[in-house]
Amino acid sequence: MSHSETRTAASADTASAAASASTQCDILFRNAFVIDGSGADPVPADVAVRGGRIAAVGDLAAWQAGHVVDASGKVLSPGFIDVHTHDDTNVIRTPDMFPKLSQGVTTVVVGNCGISAAPVSLRGEPPDPMNLLGKTEAFSYPTFASYVEAVNAARPAINVAALVGHTALRNNHMDRLDRAASTEEIDGMRAQLRESLEHGALGLSTGLAYGNAINAPTAEVLALSEPLAEFGGMYATHLRSEFADILDAMDEAFRIGKHARVPVVISHLKCAGVENWGRSAEVLKALELASQHQHVGCDCYPYTASSSTLDLKQVTDTYDIQVTWSEPHPEQGGKMLAAIAGEWQVDLHEAARRLMPAGAVYHCMSDDDVNRILSHPASVVGSDGLPNDPLPHPRLWGAFPRVLGYYSREQKLFSMAVAVRKMTGLSAERFGLHQRGFVRAGYWADLVLFDAATVRDAASFTDPMQPAHGIEQVWVNGVLAYRGGELKQATGERAGRFLARPKSEPKAA
Incomplete structure (x- = not known):
């Protein structure tokens, strides 16, 4: 063989080896119906995974893998993104995150409703509703950077992105929370918010309906929100009212977003209270009008009941209220407030006072309003589950498969592709993941x-x-995390990580 022929043969061998390497992968899903998160209809395809990332999608007949998954007859979609959670401390204390993995969730956004685990320095018990995240010992992250470090050290089974809570910041800088913050206190809060944004926080959240934030005037939030645009952050809010004054509360949220020049997400948008039922069309119209001038959206959960701490402002005899826990009367957990009041021979408000601090499920919404909000193009899905509740709202374990099974397949409220988009691609775009x-x-x-x-x-x-039915396998960053009803972490390999807001993300307009 001549030198020329030798070189040609060597080049051919190199090209063959390169081609072979390019079609090698770690995991190969064959014959799946792929719903890609864009809203497009399912397509039959193979999906190759290499190095924790998707390497190729399509007809991959020539590809080979160390592990092949026969996905025949099954849907392969992006992992679901739970954009509204209170898993802040649980991703560290219970990093297996079984309630989320078992319903297909691979990423959670924490720090919602103005309450976050970081940055927090307590001087006693956590103020309501920060107690939803745990007791005093659960709050050990005085800086946002220390929280990021703790998440990565815990190696949770799912990815974690985080907002910074307004009430948490107020707790750090104010001697009492039943008043407006001073200029000096706002400056302290802004400095902590800026530090958090520098370490990858997604933005600021508020819970202005709660007792420890309701006395914060709009001006306080306007001033606090000003560093957000510089970092490409966002503003998420549990509105000041979800009842009769909801439109005024929405106007306040839009005003804050405009002032800060950042996108606004209205948390768990709802029409709460019997007197508010039927107003969802009017509420969504306000959202649509605002969207003509600024970036606005909402998240929602697929149930007609809410859940939080027991709140005297929400105590009523017009809908059922279930008590889920009570510190002074733990024996009453699981009972209806009306039944407890009858047992004690007192009215509902007195019974609630005796039970507090406590948790409750409020059956305060109508099906028609939930359907209209859930199906609106601006809405994405968040569970708002409370993992520390001894009798949690079922949304903690069931929100995402409920959207797929009940609302899409059975009620035909929207296609499966639209359902998946509301739980994946649109969520990632909205929250900058x-x-x-x-x-x-x-x-x-x-x-x-x-x-x-x-x-x-x-x-x-x-x-x-x-755990949900029909969720067969869940992969996080290319690592199998859940299969057939069981966690697949026998080796201790949990592949989740903290997801910092990308530094290169453009500033919001």
Whole structure:
């Protein structure tokens, strides 16, 4: 063989080896129905995963893998993104995160409703509703950077992104929370917010309906929000009212977003209270009008009941209220407030006073309003689950499969592709989660394999801690985390990580 022929043969061998290497992957899903998170209809395709990322999508007959998954007859979609959670301390204390993995969730956004685990320095018991995140010992992150470090050290099974809570900041800088903050206190809060944004926080959240934030005037939040635009942050808010004054509360949120020049997300948008039922069209119209001038959206959960701490302002005899826990009267957990009041021979408000601090589920919404808000193009899905509640609202375990099974497949409120988009691609875009939320080459391999014919929630109000049906496998950053009803972390390999807001993200207009 001549030198020329030798060189040609060597080049051919090199090209063959390169081609072979380019079609090698770690995991190969074959024959899946891919719903890619964009809202496009399902397409039959193979999906290759290499190095924790999606390497290719399409007809991959020539590809080979160390692990092949036969996905015939099943849907492969992006892992679900729970944009509204209170898992702040649980991702560290209970990093297996079974309630989320078992319903296909691969990423959670924490720090909602003005309450966050960081930055927090307590001088006693956590103020309501920060107590939803745990007791005093759960708050050990005086800086946002220390929280990020703790999340990464815990190696949770799912990814974590975080907002900074307004009430948490107030707790750090004010001697009491039943008043407006002073200029000096706002300056202290702004400095902590800026430090948090520098370390990857997504933005600021408020819970202006709660007793420890309701006395914060709009001017306080306007001033606090001013550093957000510089970092490409966002503003998420539990409105000052979800009842009769909801439109005024929405106007306040839009005003804050305009002032700060950042996107606004209205948390768990709802029409709460019997007298408010039927107003969802009017509420959504206000959202649409605002969207003509600024970036606005909302999240919602697929239930007609809310859950939080027991709040005297929400105590009424017009809908059922279930007490989920009570510090002074733990024996009353699980009972209806009306039944407790009858047992004690007092009115509802007196019974609630005796029970507090306590938690409650409020059956305060109508099906028509939930359907209209959930199906609106501006809405994404968040569970708002309370993982420290001994009798949690079933949304903690069932929100995402409920959207797929009950609302999409059974009620036909929207297609399965639209349902997935509301839980993946649109959520990633709304919250700035880079290279997440889509089944696309180059994106991180957060994936869920589910049976579209059987997927559904199993959790109920009386038996809420039940994993969903039809979620077959869940992969986080290319690592199998859940299969067939069981966590797959026998080696201790949990692949979640903290997701910092990308520094290169453009500033909001």
